[in-house]
Amino acid sequence: xxxxxxxxxxxxxxxxxxxxxxxxxxxxxSDAWMDWVRQSPEKGLEWVAEIRSKANNHAxxxxxxxxxxxxxxRDDSKSSVYLQMNSLRAEDTGIYYCxxxxxxxxxxxxxxxxxxxxxxxx
Amino acid sequence: ExxxxxxxxxxxxxxxxxxxxTCSASSSISSNYLHWYQQKPGFSPKLxxxxxxxxxxxxxxxxxGSGSGTSYSLTIGTMEAEDVATYYCQQGxxxxxxxxxxxxxxxx
Numbered sequence: 483x484x485x486x487x488x489x490x491x492x493x494x495x496x497x498x499x500x501x502x503x504x505x506x507x508x509x510x511x512s513d514a515w516m517d518w519v520r521q522s523p524e525k526g527l528e529w530v531a532e533i534r535s536k537a538n539n540h541a542x543x544x545x546x547x548x549x550x551x552x553x554x555x556r557d558d559s560k561s562s563v564y565l566q567m568n569s570l571r572a573e574d575t576g577i578y579y580c581x582x583x584x585x586x587x588x589x590x591x592x593x594x595x596x597x598x599x600x601x602x603x604x
Numbered sequence: 605e606x607x608x609x610x611x612x613x614x615x616x617x618x619x620x621x622x623x624x625x626t627c628s629a630s631s632s633i634s635s636n637y638l639h640w641y642q643q644k645p646g647f648s649p650k651l652x653x654x655x656x657x658x659x660x661x662x663x664x665x666x667x668x669g670s671g672s673g674t675s676y677s678l679t680i681g682t683m684e685a686e687d688v689a690t691y692y693c694q695q696g697x698x699x700x701x702x703x704x705x706x707x708x709x710x711x712x
Contacts, residue, residue: 517701527641527649527692529701543699579648589696590639590654597648 484508484593486580491598494570498602502565504580504595511561512536515583517591518554518565520600522576530554530578533563548574570602606630606695610704617683618712625707627676627693637697640669640678643706644689652691653678685711 490502504516515538518530531554534541542554553566563580577599581591607630617623627638640653651660653669656676666681680687688711693704 526705527694527703529703532699532701545700583696587639587651587654587658587660588636590651591641591649591694592651592654592660594648594650 484582486582486593486595488578488580488595488598491578491600493601493603495604496571496602498570499566499568500570500600502567502578502580502598502600504563504565506561506563506580506582509582509584512558513584515589516554516556516563517581517583518563519579519581519591519594520574520576521579521597524573525576528576531565567600570600572602575600575602605700606633606698606702608693608695608702608704610691610693610707612707613705614708614710616710616712617680619683619685621683623680623683623709625678625691625709627671627678627704629674629676629695632673633695633697635672635676637695638671638676639694639696641692641694641703642689643692649692680709683711687711 485507487505494500515534517532532543533554551569556563577597579597580595582593583589609628635656638656641649642652643649657669668679690706690708692706
C-alpha cells in the first residue's frame with residue numbers, strides 16, 4: 483500500500499523558516515517524481531515544487547512565488563522528500579501536500595498525503 | 605504559464621442526473637497530460653482520471669473524461685450522493701504545473 487506522510491507543519495512568524503518532511507512507503511521511491519502542492523481558501527490548489535527521479539538527475543522545479551525561498555530535496559535511502567521554506571510570508575499559509583507521480587500515469591499525481599498545515603502569522 | 609478555467613464553479617445535481625464539468629486551457633495541451641482530481645470535504649485530493657480519459661484505480665465506471673487541445677471535460681453518467689466533492693483539472697504538460705479553480709458539486 484502506497485503511503486505518504488507529511489510532518490513538520492505549524493505556526494511560524496513572517497520571515498521565519500520551516501522544514502517539511504514526507505515519508506513514503508509501499509513503492510519504489512527512487513523511481514518516483516515527488517511534488518509539493520499547497521491549498522488555501524484564497525488560491526485553491528497551487529503547485530509548489532517538484533523533484534524528479536535519479537534517472538532524471540534529481541532535477542528540481544519551483545513555482546515563481548517560492549523560487550529562491552523554498553528548496554525541495556529528497557533522500558532515496560530514507561524514501562523521503564523535504565521542503566525547506568525560508569523567508570516565509572503570510573501568503574505561504576496553507577495545507578501542504580506531498581504527492582507522488584510515476585511514468586505509469588505519465589506523471590499525474592496519483593497519491594497524496596494527508597497534508598500538514600502551515601500558518602505564517604505574527 | 606497555462607491557465608486552466610473550470611466551469612461551472614458550483615453546481616447541484618439530483619441523484620441519477622448526468623453532469624458535465626469543463627476545463628478550458630489557455631493554450632493547447634497534449635491530452636496525455638490533462639488529469640482530474642476529486643476532493644471530498646475534509647480529505648486530500650485523489651486522482652480520478654489521468655491522461656484525459658483513463659480512470660484511476662477504484663474509480664467507478666460512471667466517471668469518464670474526454671477532450672483535446674484546449675478543451676476538456678469530466679462527466680458523471682449518473683450522479684450519486686457519494687460524488688459530492690470538489691473536482692479539479694490539472695495539466696502536467698509544462699512547468700509550472702497548474703490546477704483549475706475547482707468545481708464544487710452538491711446534491712439536490
